[in-house]
Each structure stands twice: as C-alpha cells, then as structure tokens.
Amino acid sequence: MTSTAQVLLSCRQVSKRFGGVVALDHLDLEIGRREFFGMIGPNGSGKTTFFNTLTGIFPLTSGSFIYDNQDLTNASPQQVCRAGISRTFQRSRVCLGLSIFDNLMIGNHISLDRGIWSNLINRSALYHQIDEMAERARLLLKTFDPKLAGRMYELVSNQPMIDRRRIEICRALISGPRLLLLDEPSAGMTDREMRELMNNLLEVKARIGDLTIILIEHEMKIIERVTDRCAVLNFGRKICEGTYSSVVENSDVQEAYLGSKNARRR
Amino acid sequence: MSRFFHRKLSVLPSIIALVVAMAYLALILHVETQSMIIALLTGGAISFFLASRFDLVSMVRQSYSAHERVMDILTALAVVAVSAVYHENSFVLFMMATVLVYVIACLGLNLQFGYAGMLNFAGAAMLGVGGYTAALLGNGQIQTIFLLPLGGLAATIIGSILLPPMLRTHGHYSAVITIAFNLLFTTFLEVYSGFGGTQGLPVVSMSLFNFNFNEDWQLGSFQIAFYANYFLLGFVLTIIVMTVVRRIERSWIGLSFDAVRLDEISSPCFGVDIALWKAIAFMSGNFIIGLAGAFYALMLGYIAPTNFSFSDSLILVTIIILGGLGSIWGIVLTAAIVIILPEKLQAIQEYRFLLYAVVVTLVLLFRPGGLLPRVPRIYLPGWRP
Numbered sequence: 213m214t215s216t217a218q219v220l221l222s223c224r225q226v227s228k229r230f231g232g233v234v235a236l237d238h239l240d241l242e243i244g245r246r247e248f249f250g251m252i253g254p255n256g257s258g259k260t261t262f263f264n265t266l267t268g269i270f271p272l273t274s275g276s277f278i279y280d281n282q283d284l285t286n287a288s289p290q291q292v293c294r295a296g297i298s299r300t301f302q303r304s305r306v307c308l309g310l311s312i313f314d315n316l317m318i319g320n321h322i323s324l325d326r327g328i329w330s331n332l333i334n335r336s337a338l339y340h341q342i343d344e345m346a347e348r349a350r351l352l353l354k355t356f357d358p359k360l361a362g363r364m365y366e367l368v369s370n371q372p373m374i375d376r377r378r379i380e381i382c383r384a385l386i387s388g389p390r391l392l393l394l395d396e397p398s399a400g401m402t403d404r405e406m407r408e409l410m411n412n413l414l415e416v417k418a419r420i421g422d423l424t425i426i427l428i429e430h431e432m433k434i435i436e437r438v439t440d441r442c443a444v445l446n447f448g449r450k451i452c453e454g455t456y457s458s459v460v461e462n463s464d465v466q467e468a469y470l471g472s473k474n475a476r477r478r
Numbered sequence: 479m480s481r482f483f484h485r486k487l488s489v490l491p492s493i494i495a496l497v498v499a500m501a502y503l504a505l506i507l508h509v510e511t512q513s514m515i516i517a518l519l520t521g522g523a524i525s526f527f528l529a530s531r532f533d534l535v536s537m538v539r540q541s542y543s544a545h546e547r548v549m550d551i552l553t554a555l556a557v558v559a560v561s562a563v564y565h566e567n568s569f570v571l572f573m574m575a576t577v578l579v580y581v582i583a584c585l586g587l588n589l590q591f592g593y594a595g596m597l598n599f600a601g602a603a604m605l606g607v608g609g610y611t612a613a614l615l616g617n618g619q620i621q622t623i624f625l626l627p628l629g630g631l632a633a634t635i636i637g638s639i640l641l642p643p644m645l646r647t648h649g650h651y652s653a654v655i656t657i658a659f660n661l662l663f664t665t666f667l668e669v670y671s672g673f674g675g676t677q678g679l680p681v682v683s684m685s686l687f688n689f690n691f692n693e694d695w696q697l698g699s700f701q702i703a704f705y706a707n708y709f710l711l712g713f714v715l716t717i718i719v720m721t722v723v724r725r726i727e728r729s730w731i732g733l734s735f736d737a738v739r740l741d742e743i744s745s746p747c748f749g750v751d752i753a754l755w756k757a758i759a760f761m762s763g764n765f766i767i768g769l770a771g772a773f774y775a776l777m778l779g780y781i782a783p784t785n786f787s788f789s790d791s792l793i794l795v796t797i798i799i800l801g802g803l804g805s806i807w808g809i810v811l812t813a814a815i816v817i818i819l820p821e822k823l824q825a826i827q828e829y830r831f832l833l834y835a836v837v838v839t840l841v842l843l844f845r846p847g848g849l850l851p852r853v854p855r856i857y858l859p860g861w862r863p
Contacts, residue, residue: 289746307740311854318737322749324730331729342857
C-alpha cells in the first residue's frame with residue numbers, strides 16, 4: 213500500500229443497492245497517485261457500478277469518496293469532471309454522427325469558451341481557440357495512431373471499432389484529467405489491437421506524468437502486463453487486493469473464477 | 479467525406495442549381511392549371527430523386543459550402559428577384575411571406591429539436607404567444623417594429639413555464655408535456671373572451687418611420703402590392719435569424735447542444751450541464767418562434783385560435799423532419815414545399831395531413847436523413863483543416 217501522502221482516491225465503505233440487489237458492499241479502496249490500478253471480477257461483480265457511483269451517475273447508498281482531499285461523495289458528474297476525473301464507457305459511447313474532432317471537443321467541454329459574445333458576435337477568439345484545440349486534438353490522436361489524426365474531421369460512424377475505442381480514450385484524455393477510468397476498453401478487440409492500445413496508454417501515461425488510471429478488464433494478460441496493483445471484486449465485495457502475482461495465488465480469487473472444489477458453499 | 483475537405487470545388491454547380499431552383503419556384507408560383515402543377519411537381523420530385531441518386535445534390539452542397547459567402551449573397555438576390563417578378567401579385571407575395579414565417583419558426587424549433595433534441599409540439603402555441611402579444615400590445619403607443627422582439631420575449635417567458643417539467647422528463651414524455659400545453663393554449667384562447675375568444679383579435683398594421691406597410695406603392699412605373707413590404711421585412715428577419723442559427727451551429731454552443739441530444743449519460747461526465755443547455759436551447763428557440771408569430775400576426779392583420787392549433791405544431795415538426803434534423807437548408811426547402819403545395823394544389827387542401835403523413839413515412843423509409851441531411855459541422859466558412 214502506498215503511503216497516505218500519495219493517496220489520490222480513497223473509497224470508504226462504499227455501498228450501492230439497487231432494490232434488493234447489492235451491487236457494491238462496503239468497498240474500501242485506496243488508489244495512489246500515478247498508479248495503474250486494475251479491477252477484475254466476474255460479470256456483475258460491481259466494477260462498472262463502482263465507476264458509475266464515483267462519476268456521479270448513481271448516488272451512493274452509503275460510504276464516501278475522498279479524491280485529492282475533496283469529498284466527492286454523491287457529487288454531480290460535472291463536479292467530478294471538474295475535479296479532474298474522466299472516464300470511458302463499457303459499451304463505447306461515442307457520438308457516431310459527429311466528427312472525431314467534435315467528439316474530442318465534447319470531452320474538452322470545460323475548457324471551451326462558451327460565451328455568447330465570442331461564439332456568436334465577434335468570432336475571432338473562437339476561430340483562434342478552434343485552431344488551438346485542433347492542434348491539441350491532433351497531437352493526442354497521433355500518440356495512438358498517426359493515421360487517425362489525419363482523419364480527424366471524418367465521422368466517427370465511418371471508423372472501425374478499434375479506432376472508436378481510441379477516440380473514446382482520447383476524448384477522456386483531452387481535458388487533461390489526473391484520474392482516468394477505463395471500463396473494459398478491450399471488449400471486441402483482437403489480442404494484437406489490445407496490445408497496441410495498452411502500449412499507447414502506457415506511453416501517454418509516461419508522457420503526462422501525473423496520471424492515475426483505473427482499468428476494468430477481463431483479460432488477465434493485460435492486467436498482468438500493465439497494472440501496478442489490482443483488486444478483485446465478487447458480488448460487490450473486495451475479495452483480494454495486491455499485485456497481480458499475489459492476487460492470482462489467492463484461493464478466494466480462484467474460487468470466484470473457477471468455483472470451489474468442495475461443491476457450492478455459497 | 480474526406481473529399482469534401484480536400485478538393486476545392488468550382489462554384490459552377492451551385493450557381494446552376496440556384497438558377498434551376500429559382501426558375502422552378504417562379505414557374506410553380508406562376509402556373510395555375512391543376513394538371514400543369516401536378517406535372518411540374520412530379521417532374522420536380524423525380525429530378526430531385528435522380529439528382530440525389532447520382533450524388534448531384536451533395537456535389538451542389540459541397541460547391542455551395544466551398545463558396546459560401548458568394549453563394550449566400552447570390553441566393554438572397556435570386557429570392558428577391560423572384561419576388562420582384564410577382565410585385566403586383568398579392569397572393570403570391572403573401573404565400574412567399576408565409577413561407578418565411580414558417581422558415582423562421584422552424585429555425586427556432588430547430589434549436590430545440592434539431593440540435594438539443596427536445597421534441598417540441600408547442601411550436602404553434604409559441605407562434606400564438608408571439609401573435610397575441612403583438613395583437614394586445616399593438617395599440618398605437620408602441621412602435622410596431624418593437625412588437626417583434628416583444629412577441630419573442632413573451633414566448634420565451636411563457637415557454638419557460640414548460641421547462642421544469644420538461645427537464646424532469648426525457649424523450650417522448652417531455653414531448654407529451656408540450657402537446658398538452660398546445661392543446662390547453664388553444665382551448666384557453668377559445669374560452670377566454672378577453673382575448674376575443676374564438677373570434678380572435680385584430681392586429682395593427684406594421685409601420686416603420688411613418689411608412690405604412692399596408693399600402694401599395696409605386697416604384698417608377700411599377701405598382702408594388704403591399705404584401706411586398708411584409709415579404710421584404712420577413713426576408714430581412716429570415717437572414718438575421720438564419721445567420722444567428724448558423725453561427726450557433728458552428729460554435730461550441732452548437733456542439734454542446736449536440737452533446738446533449740446524442741448522449742445524456744456520457745455528456746455530463748465531461749462537464750456538460752444538460753439542464754442548462756436544454757434551457758438555453760428551449761428559451762432561445764421560443765424567442766425565435768415568438769418573433770415569427772408576432773410578424774405573422776402583423777402580416778395577417780387578424781388572428782384567431784385556429785391559426786395556432788396543435789395541427790400547426792405538427793406542420794412545424796414535419797418541416798424539420800422532412801428537411802433533415804438540424805439542416806438549415808432542409809428547413810428552407812421543405813417549408814416552401816409544405817406551404818406552397820396545398821395552396822397550389824386545391825385538390826389536396828383537405829387531405830394535406832394525410833399527404834404529409836405519407837410523405838414523412840416515405841422520407842423516413844428511403845431518406846432517413848431528410849431531403850437535405852445535415853452536413854458535418856464546419857466551424858469556419860470555407861474551413862479546410
């Protein structure tokens with residue numbers, strides 16, 4: 213565990229109930245600054261719910277989120293965004309009818325000048341900002357794929373799945389967040405594409421420096437390769453936490469994934 | 479689409495298209511016999527279908543947007559030229575001015591529905607608020623030109639009553655609220671005698687700098703019918719509103735509206751305040767619709783609840799869907815079709831809603847983006863990344 217001075221996000225006794233279903237059950241987590249943290253667990257174990265409660269989409273039933281000395285418990289999605297937390301979605305949620313550039317600019321919403329004067333009346337400042345943002349978007353896209361940067365003004369609906377994932381990650385990154393939440397970016401990708409994407413991510417992380425990533429992933433190879441530490445959830449509870457090698461040795465984890473040897477105890 | 483950005487197209491296709499379109503418009507307005515009109519309409523529909531089939535429509539649009547400033551001016555001049563041909567014909571001028579009223583109103587509705595995704599079936603009610611404001615306040619004390627923004631303001635204020643329930647609901651549920659509002663609005667007008675009940679109210683005639691809009695005038699040896707005054711004022715208003723709406727679309731504001739329409743779940747995670755942007759879209763849209771309503775009332779000279787019924791709201795929404803959601807030129811094209819067609823084709827007057835239903839269904843089936851679908855955002859005129 214990292215020392216308290218370096219803790220970026222701490223989740224205390226986080227619980228979320230949907231009627232009778234307990235999606236998160238008194239979850240305690242501490243994530244250190246600049247850490248690459250993995251979250252694994254079987255389907256329905258509460259990983260995505262964790263992201264959704266943290267980003268303010270669902271209110272918590274109980275517990276609290278402390279992020280960088282701010283209380284983000286039940287903050288609105290906008291407040292969470294302003295605090296510097298950004299995310300991608302499990303079923304990729306890019307706006308298909310818009311260009312890649314427009315999608316990135318939606319991710320950049322808080323740093324755009326949305327005043328009436330500059331947008332409608334005297335537009336020279338707007339033109340200047342558009343140029344500046346186009347350059348920023350191009351640089352970011354280039355890290356993932358130089359060819360993608362060249363197609364910046366094409367519609368997202370014309371892009372293949374892997375590029376849509378990349379676009380979604382770029383949309384989450386362009387506002388310069390300090391905590392990035394990635395919800396299963398590998399879904400629907402081949403092994404090679406996934407390896408590429410992870411390399412890009414590590415590259416971006418190294419370049420930005422102060423970036424912490426929480427990654428939800430089913431693919432164990434990826435968790436092994438990129439994460440510093442990871443937590444395993446099952447039925448909304450954290451059953452294990454630590455480095456990948458220590459986690460795979462854990463008997464509870466093996467049981468959650470493979471079932472127990474002596475029939476079903478649960 | 480990449481072609482769209484990299485090759486600078488010649489201005490020629492758009493000029494030819496403009497000339498053809500204006501000649502067609504002038505012809506349709508001129509022809510009186512029903513069989514000729516039907517022949518012209520069928521010919522027009524078939525040529526448009528073929529032109530879009532062979533990508534001619536998109537070529538023209540690319541050429542237009544590559545030379546947008548020039549083409550905007552040419553289009554404006556061409557429309558004035560067509561109206562000049564009919565300078566003596568009150569009926570045609572009135573019809574063209576009515577098209578402009580619907581274009582302005584739909585541009586307002588487009589902010590709400592086309593951009594921010596708020597389906598509003600109270601468009602006619604907002605027209606009515608603007609119209610009744612002009613009728614009630616136009617008593618000779620106020621310069622009539624100020625009645626236009628006052629109508630817009632009234633629609634904004636009364637429309638904002640709908641905002642709290644609309645922000646609490648989504649999609650169709652929010653649309654139902656607007657339907658209820660429009661029905662209540664016309665019922666209220668019919669039963670409240672203070673506003674003339676079903677009889678309606680007379681509206682003062684427009685005047686500007688002691689120039690009365692309701693008088694014919696002479697230009698050299700030409701006799702100009704007074705509806706030309708209304709047409710020209712409406713045309714100026716249309717240009718202003720169109721410029722504003724186009725600038726909204728090509729700015730971060732338009733992008734924020736798109737974000738609200740396309741994904742209400744993910745957008746807040748990037749700091750987009752859904753309620754705020756919906757309120758902005760709804761209120762500014764209502765202002766524009768109210769403005770159109772005040773102008774409409776001043777032009778008609780007499781308004782009654784039947785002018786602002788729910789079926790008129792349906793026409794507004796139909797225009798937007800037929801033209802292509804969020805497409806400004808789509809609105810201009812379909813507003814002209816939807817207003818001029820029933821006037822020229824007397825036979826379908828009574829069946830026009832049936833016809834609209836069939837046409838909307840066909841368009842949604844075969845051209846789901848509308849007649850002139852919205853093109854990807856171009857932030858700057860002639861912008862080539």
